[in-house]
Amino acid sequence: MNMPSRIKPPLGHDNGWWWEQAAAGDLTIQRCAICQTLRHPPRPMCSECRSMEWDFIKSTGRGTVASFTVLHHPQFPGYEYPLIIVLVDLLEGTRLVAQLRECDRDDVQFGMAVEAFIHEDDDGFKIPMFRPANASQQAKETQHAD
Amino acid sequence: MPISMKNEAAIAGIGTTTYSKNSGVSELALACKAISNCLDDAGMDPAEVDGLVTYTLDSNDEIEVARAVGMGDLTMFAQINYGGGAAVGLIQQAVMAVATGAAKNVVVWRAMNGRSGQRMGQGVSGSIISSDLIHWSWYMPYGMLTPVSWVAMIANGYMHEYGVTSEHLAEVAITQRNYALNNPAAAGYGKPLSIDDYMNAKMVSEPLRLYDCCQETDGGCALLITSTERARDLKQKPAVIRGVTQASTRGQEQMTSFYREDLRSLPEMEWAAKRVYEMAGVGPQDIDAACLYDAFTPEVVMQLESFGFCGRGEAKDFVADGNLRIDGQLPNNTHGGLLSEAYIHGVNNIAEGARLIRGSSCNQPEGVEHVLVSSGVGVPTGALILGQD
Numbered sequence: 001m002n003m004p005s006r007i008k009p010p011l012g013h014d015n016g017w018w019w020e021q022a023a024a025g026d027l028t029i030q031r032c033a034i035c036q037t038l039r040h041p042p043r044p045m046c047s048e049c050r051s052m053e054w055d056f057i058k059s060t061g062r063g064t065v066a067s068f069t070v071l072h073h074p075q076f077p078g079y080e081y082p083l084i085i086v087l088v089d090l091l092e093g094t095r096l097v098a099q100l101r102e103c104d105r106d107d108v109q110f111g112m113a114v115e116a117f118i119h120e121d122d123d124g125f126k127i128p129m130f131r132p133a134n135a136s137q138q139a140k141e142t143q144h145a146d
Numbered sequence: 147m148p149i150s151m152k153n154e155a156a157i158a159g160i161g162t163t164t165y166s167k168n169s170g171v172s173e174l175a176l177a178c179k180a181i182s183n184c185l186d187d188a189g190m191d192p193a194e195v196d197g198l199v200t201y202t203l204d205s206n207d208e209i210e211v212a213r214a215v216g217m218g219d220l221t222m223f224a225q226i227n228y229g230g231g232a233a234v235g236l237i238q239q240a241v242m243a244v245a246t247g248a249a250k251n252v253v254v255w256r257a258m259n260g261r262s263g264q265r266m267g268q269g270v271s272g273s274i275i276s277s278d279l280i281h282w283s284w285y286m287p288y289g290m291l292t293p294v295s296w297v298a299m300i301a302n303g304y305m306h307e308y309g310v311t312s313e314h315l316a317e318v319a320i321t322q323r324n325y326a327l328n329n330p331a332a333a334g335y336g337k338p339l340s341i342d343d344y345m346n347a348k349m350v351s352e353p354l355r356l357y358d359c360c361q362e363t364d365g366g367c368a369l370l371i372t373s374t375e376r377a378r379d380l381k382q383k384p385a386v387i388r389g390v391t392q393a394s395t396r397g398q399e400q401m402t403s404f405y406r407e408d409l410r411s412l413p414e415m416e417w418a419a420k421r422v423y424e425m426a427g428v429g430p431q432d433i434d435a436a437c438l439y440d441a442f443t444p445e446v447v448m449q450l451e452s453f454g455f456c457g458r459g460e461a462k463d464f465v466a467d468g469n470l471r472i473d474g475q476l477p478n479n480t481h482g483g484l485l486s487e488a489y490i491h492g493v494n495n496i497a498e499g500a501r502l503i504r505g506s507s508c509n510q511p512e513g514v515e516h517v518l519v520s521s522g523v524g525v526p527t528g529a530l531i532l533g534q535d
Binding site for chain 2: 006007008009010011012013014015040041066067068069070071072073074076078079083085087094095097098099110127
């Protein structure tokens, strides 16, 4: 029997590329090809200059927590609770909503530094998430100390 | 000169069904019953109704309703989007119709089996990839599927910024429950809520607990809007529409306006406030009672600032001082609201606004000249000011 898994995004013209980039390991941000304005969530037109030409940049994945919520109820199959969701101000100036992992509920703080990584589910689905910044560094250091 | 909508139309009829958790009847039956009661309340024959407005979320088509209730020839029918944000939009459609002659007598309604049928927050899915489906898909894969989770994200930041606590939210919930104790139609009737009940209830989406969330209801609510002149000849005291507007602002999303510069306010509600005060020719100091949309308690707190009842960051003190109570500066949701009466997507809050003008609320403050009503928070929304004839 298959275990329940997370809800998958529909992949349309305006958003599919972002998930494809995530599946390839990159967190990306859409950029207007004319005026260079970054935008997220992706849209087909630049609201600054109305150009429909765009490309994307790879995000540093670094940012700070602008707000967060911790979900307890209702609990949907395919997710682990309590579920920490953060709204992150990325270094590039756009925002992104994603899950925060590798962090105790009591350690989530407004303004805390976070870094993005690509999480892979058991079914192979890949999705950008955050963890406390330098968590990976700390993990390496701990490993080194061992 | 644009056509003025001020004082042109009035709410002349109010009709509701029983509010329950399991109606045992269809949503069409609820709509018909609410509308029938509304027309009886006003003393108008169904054949005179020529305009109908409801929500895009309502499952009842206008013509199904018209046929069942025995209406005749229609000249205007419309549906408004954005969930509870539609509520005041229904009134705006009706007033535009009456003011321009597009229709004379407009019935607006919302009828839903909101508990026994399709509940809110069960996720959004579909096989056609629409822009709306893509919008929700930035949150659904992360497990953020419920309205409370989207509201909590904004509320948590606002509360952190201004030092708002659970005690402040509890004051909103308990004040409205106390109103419901006098309203036999309310879900909260006979069910007092203490601060311990509030604090000990389960955490839903931090910082919001169970009693920060509105009811889920099976029921219907309908209103009749006609010219102020005609309303005077009907059975009830007219609740004159002084001002009404829809409002959406730059960068608006539906429930998830997480990308605007300022995350600690409600720009669409501030825009609604500016518009509706200007149209009505009144200000916050002239508002005697309100029905501020209350799907979740922090929405009430934030709107107090949007509508100018206090300054930025001061709403928590306004609330703590008891100003939302019957003897306060702004009795709010005197029927119990969505939190403690019923969740009819805000149409029941407009109905209470009309009752407050009639003087027939279960918790009627004295000397009510103007009532402010708002619709959904964090969505394209609107505001309405009702006044005495």
